[in-house]
Amino acid sequence: MTALPKRQQNRILRERRILDAALVVFSQKGFVSASMDDIAAEAGLTKPTLYQYFPSKDELFTAMMTEERDHMLESFEYPSASGMVAELYAFSWHYADVVLRPDMLNLARLIIGEAQRLPDVGRAYQASGPDRVLAGMIAYLERQRAAGRLVFDDAELAAEDLWGLILSAPRNRALHIPDAVPDRGTIERYIRNGLRVFLRAYSTAPEKDLAALSSLTPPPATATE
Amino acid sequence: MTALPKRQQNRILRERRILDAALVVFSQKGFVSASMDDIAAEAGLTKPTLYQYFPSKDELFTAMMTEERDHMLESFEYPSASGMVAELYAFSWHYADVVLRPDMLNLARLIIGEAQRLPDVGRAYQASGPDRVLAGMIAYLERQRAAGRLVFDDAELAAEDLWGLILSAPRNRALHIPDAVPDRGTIERYIRNGLRVFLRAYSTAPEKDLAALSSLTPPPATATE
DNA sequence: ACAATTCTTAACTCATAAGTAAAGAAATCG
DNA sequence: CGATTTCTTTACTTATGAGTTAAGAATTGT
Numbered sequence: 001m002t003a004l005p006k007r008q009q010n011r012i013l014r015e016r017r018i019l020d021a022a023l024v025v026f027s028q029k030g031f032v033s034a035s036m037d038d039i040a041a042e043a044g045l046t047k048p049t050l051y052q053y054f055p056s057k058d059e060l061f062t063a064m065m066t067e068e069r070d071h072m073l074e075s076f077e078y079p080s081a082s083g084m085v086a087e088l089y090a091f092s093w094h095y096a097d098v099v100l101r102p103d104m105l106n107l108a109r110l111i112i113g114e115a116q117r118l119p120d121v122g123r124a125y126q127a128s129g130p131d132r133v134l135a136g137m138i139a140y141l142e143r144q145r146a147a148g149r150l151v152f153d154d155a156e157l158a159a160e161d162l163w164g165l166i167l168s169a170p171r172n173r174a175l176h177i178p179d180a181v182p183d184r185g186t187i188e189r190y191i192r193n194g195l196r197v198f199l200r201a202y203s204t205a206p207e208k209d210l211a212a213l214s215s216l217t218p219p220p221a222t223a224t225e
Numbered sequence: 226m227t228a229l230p231k232r233q234q235n236r237i238l239r240e241r242r243i244l245d246a247a248l249v250v251f252s253q254k255g256f257v258s259a260s261m262d263d264i265a266a267e268a269g270l271t272k273p274t275l276y277q278y279f280p281s282k283d284e285l286f287t288a289m290m291t292e293e294r295d296h297m298l299e300s301f302e303y304p305s306a307s308g309m310v311a312e313l314y315a316f317s318w319h320y321a322d323v324v325l326r327p328d329m330l331n332l333a334r335l336i337i338g339e340a341q342r343l344p345d346v347g348r349a350y351q352a353s354g355p356d357r358v359l360a361g362m363i364a365y366l367e368r369q370r371a372a373g374r375l376v377f378d379d380a381e382l383a384a385e386d387l388w389g390l391i392l393s394a395p396r397n398r399a400l401h402i403p404d405a406v407p408d409r410g411t412i413e414r415y416i417r418n419g420l421r422v423f424l425r426a427y428s429t430a431p432e433k434d435l436a437a438l439s440s441l442t443p444p445p446a447t448a449t450e
Numbered sequence: 451a452c453a454a455t456t457c458t459t460a461a462c463t464c465a466t467a468a469g470t471a472a473a474g475a476a477a478t479c480g
Numbered sequence: 481c482g483a484t485t486t487c488t489t490t491a492c493t494t495a496t497g498a499g500t501t502a503a504g505a506a507t508t509g510t
Contacts, residue, residue, distance in 0.1 A: 176347040273459090282499090
């Protein structure tokens with residue numbers, strides 16, 4: 001009874017296809033060089049049809065960004081593990097897997113490249129991505145502090161230290177050099193070292209935590225890789 | 226006797242002006258949206274004249290990037306101070322002052338935004354900027370290790386930890402949100418905290434070094450700010 | 451002061467891309 | 481099955497920008 005008419009279903013599917021195509025083409029070519037003909041072709045339809053769904057290139061871009069922002073929010077779940085160290089390790093790996101995905105890097109490049117022209121987009125990206133993850137991490141770290149496992153004055157700085165330690169170098173390199181996405185061994189190296197520094201600086205039981213870190217193994221490569 | 230004819234002097238000056246204008250306009254608008262008319266106007270001359278100096282937009286961009294790369298290399302000198310902690314602090318501030326300059330951030334955004342289209346430019350930027358600074362820092366840290374002040378297994382990772390700790394968060398935010406260049410108090414906060422974490426993790430005399438850090442004050446704001 | 455060089459002005463060609471219109475074909479609906 | 485809706489095809493307008501030309505003005509050199 002709630003089944004939509006075929007026509008409406010098709011409209012929803014086509015809109016979906018257009019937004020996906022827009023993401024691909026904008027990410028590859030940047031806003032200006034991506035043409036509406038290219039995006040229509042990528043979506044498997046024609047430009048006049050595309051214009052029936054989105055009245056202008058700007059509106060398509062904005063809609064695509066809004067959609068992607070919502071998708072981004074879904075990516076940052078918190079893996080559960082046994083113990084703070086295992087949790088930090090699992091999350092570091094999860095975060096790395098998301099952030100270093102080629103499509104995510106392409107999107108980041110797009111946003112950074114357009115940040116001057118579209119300040120709201122940059123702001124929205126920062127709010128839905130990094131700031132959101134940071135807020136979650138701050139809460140997590142404060143819980144660990146309350147449980148006596150960590151000590152720090154400023155939870156925000158501690159959370160930012162963690163990202164800086166585990167992913168700053170590979171991500172920056174990958175942003176500058178698209179071919180330079182690190183392999184899993186390299187990511188492991190950064191994560192492990194970053195967590196060591198973090199635990200040495202903030203843990204109330206550094207020896208025990210470093211030993212726990214030594215026993216952890218990286219997660220299997222995800223199918224999306 | 227070595228004085229160049231006025232004509233040659235003017236050519237050199239004009240070329241300089243064109244490259245400066247190119248940097249400004251490309252940084253503000255990105256490669257595609259920056260027009261040769263805009264750049265000529267910024268340089269205070271006309272498009273046909275501009276084409277007398279640089280045969281195409283691509284070649285102007287490449288020349289501008291090459292020029293900027295050489296400029297970048299000049300920016301990363303090593304301030305001298307008394308003691309390792311003071312040296313790290315001074316350099317952290319120096320690095321922050323360079324990297325967070327609006328024009329440097331604009332250039333970084335430009336490079337990141339064009340990285341897919343111009344992989345060589347991204348590679349050259351990485352090699353002349355971050356990799357270069359990193360190499361210097363690695364050498365410095367290894368000297369401190371040899372002198373018994375630091376302990377680490379991997380100098381490269383230690384050097385990357387330092388950048389990640391002191392500047393990763395503010396720089397990323399500034400890349401996404403052009404208005405969000407941090408004030409000096411915020412930079413101080415990141416640098417001080419970052420160095421604390423670094424010293425706690427790697428110093429052979431953490432208490433002493435943290436005390437030394439406490440006594441340091443930020444450098445005066447530079448005139449270029 | 452005159453000649454040579456360089457720049458400016460004004461106009462141009464060509465290509466590209468955003469956005470649009472109309473007619474016919476295809477898909478869906480009742 | 482005919483009516484309606486939606487999409488495709490084809491062609492179009494307009495604007496923009498890379499790159500170019502020619503004539504006259506300005507600058508430099510001798």
